[in-house]
Amino acid sequence: MIDTKHQIRFDPTGCVGCKLCYKACFVDVIRWDEENKKPVFKYVEDCEHCFYCASVCKKGCIEVIPDYSSEKLLQTFDRYL
């Protein structure tokens, strides 16, 4: 596993269970809790820092906080720059 302090903060207070964040995530970070109708941020180390989940949430429930010094993020930069 890649060492990272990357964080995704989720405030369920305003969440309306629309599933948009779950659908937006193209990797396996966000799973769906069918019983509670809420996203579950499960594999944060796989996050690609695209901010799609935070962008699509109109309720402002999600905050993506990249660890800019992590090996994972440096690998992402290497791929796209």
Ligand code: SF4
């Ligand atoms: S996009 Fe926002 S409101 Fe919709 S399920 Fe995800 S966290 Fe909840």
Ligand code: SF4
């Ligand atoms: S930032 Fe992108 S890759 Fe990371 S959890 Fe959100 S949608 Fe998934």
